[in-house]
Amino acid sequence: MVVNEAITPMPPAAEDRSITMPGNVVLWSAVRLLPMPEIIEFSGTVLTSPDSEHHGMWAVDGKLTFIRPAGNPDIVLDGWVLPGLTDAHCHIGLGPAGEVPGHVAEAQALQDRNAGTLLVRDAGSPSDTRWLQHRRDMPRIIRSGRHVARTRRYLKNLALEVEPGDLAETVRKQARAGDGWVKLVGDWIDRDAGDLAPSFPAWALRDAVLAAHEEGARVTAHCFAEDTLDDMLDAGIDCIEHGTGLLPRHIPRFVEQGVALVPTLINIGTFPDIAERADVKFPVYAAHMRSLWTRRNERVLEAFEAGVRILAGTDAGTVIAHGRIVDEVLALNAAGLPAAAALDSAAWAARSWLGAEGVTEGASADVLVCAEDPRESLTTLKTLRSVVLRGELVRGELQPRE
Numbered sequence: 041m042v043v044n045e046a047i048t049p050m051p052p053a054a055e056d057r058s059i060t061m062p063g064n065v066v067l068w069s070a071v072r073l074l075p076m077p078e079i080i081e082f083s084g085t086v087l088t089s090p091d092s093e094h095h096g097m098w099a100v101d102g103k104l105t106f107i108r109p110a111g112n113p114d115i116v117l118d119g120w121v122l123p124g125l126t127d128a129h130c131h132i133g134l135g136p137a138g139e140v141p142g143h144v145a146e147a148q149a150l151q152d153r154n155a156g157t158l159l160v161r162d163a164g165s166p167s168d169t170r171w172l173q174h175r176r177d178m179p180r181i182i183r184s185g186r187h188v189a190r191t192r193r194y195l196k197n198l199a200l201e202v203e204p205g206d207l208a209e210t211v212r213k214q215a216r217a218g219d220g221w222v223k224l225v226g227d228w229i230d231r232d233a234g235d236l237a238p239s240f241p242a243w244a245l246r247d248a249v250l251a252a253h254e255e256g257a258r259v260t261a262h263c264f265a266e267d268t269l270d271d272m273l274d275a276g277i278d279c280i281e282h283g284t285g286l287l288p289r290h291i292p293r294f295v296e297q298g299v300a301l302v303p304t305l306i307n308i309g310t311f312p313d314i315a316e317r318a319d320v321k322f323p324v325y326a327a328h329m330r331s332l333w334t335r336r337n338e339r340v341l342e343a344f345e346a347g348v349r350i351l352a353g354t355d356a357g358t359v360i361a362h363g364r365i366v367d368e369v370l371a372l373n374a375a376g377l378p379a380a381a382a383l384d385s386a387a388w389a390a391r392s393w394l395g396a397e398g399v400t401e402g403a404s405a406d407v408l409v410c411a412e413d414p415r416e417s418l419t420t421l422k423t424l425r426s427v428v429l430r431g432e433l434v435r436g437e438l439q440p441r442e
């Protein structure tokens with residue numbers, strides 16, 4: 041990487057914010073510490089899609105361009121360039137006990153950003169995180185508002201808990217409060233039945249999805265169990281979270297209805313622990329969770345091969361730490377998705393599905409630079425060379441001047 045003297049040496053305040061990474065590489069947040077470079081040149085191969093490469097790209101005043109600018113670059117970043125990653129299931133402003141203070145939400149967002157997540161589809165948060173959307177140094181967040189769950193059928197203090205008769209109206213309000221998405225909790229343990237069970241009757245879901253669509257919002261739902269998916273598909277749902285209960289009968293409907301699947305595999309990895317804790321009181325539920333876990337990879341691969349749109353989401357917020365998007369991409373690859381497809385589920389395809397800009401002329405310069413071709417070596421994403429957000433180098437390895 042070449043750094044021109046315009047941004048070196050570092051101002052003294054930068055030392056306070058430096059982070060020493062494995063291998064003693066010092067990385068830091070350059071936001072508000074360094075003047076924004078007017079021109080960044082990307083000297084390596086630019087991946088404008090999973091199968092198209094371009095040479096010659098610049099960020100000028102925060103926007104990408106393929107036209108060489110008149111002035112010299114302030115910084116030259118060398119390496120493979122791809123869009124900032126997207127975490128399609130992430131909870132900023134949420135912790136294990138519910139709402140978190142602002143400084144914690146900020147730290148979560150920075151952890152995501154520093155791992156390369158520059159776009160988050162928030163999948164429900166008890167905190168109002170709109171203030172983070174005004175911060176130039178924060179990843180872009182598409183908010184879902186609050187989770188909507190059935191009374192006493194979800195984790196405490198997280199969701200708006202309602203009965204079926206109030207579902208549609210609650211969803212309508214959350215559609216207005218969010219940024220185009222509403223999050224339902226489609227199933228959870230029913231303690232009386234001792235097993236997973238759908239949260240709401242089919243009629244209530246139909247009315248709720250209709251209400252959201254009338255407000256111009258899409259609806260996604262947490263679904264673990266098999267039966268929940270039938271009702272969700274009947275209701276016209278737009279996206280399914282986890283989807284561990286996916287069966288062959290559901291797959292053609294996902295494809296025909298254009299329903300996306302966010303498997304959150306690194307979160308599904310916690311099912312054996314959940315089962316172990318439930319064994320004594322709820323043995324049927326525990327066995328169900330174990331069987332869903334056993335077939336998790338097979339189900340994702342079947343869906344992918346049938347043409348279901350798969351998106352990478354970590355479910356960071358309660359038990360999963362923030363900043364793990366690359367682990368989810370690796371998990372999708374381990375489930376059988378080819379490396380380029382696993383990457384696409386967090387990159388170009390994810391952005392286009394959310395209606396966000398990719399790597400195109402005039403788009404906001406929200407890109408990552410890595411040492412190797414990430415389509416061939418996903419692990420190169422673990423050690424990003426640079427993170428550029430809104431045209432600013434928010435994370436980068438600044439070498440001492442020769």
Ligand SMILES: [Zn+2]
Pocket residue numbers: 129131163355
């Ligand atoms: Zn979640």
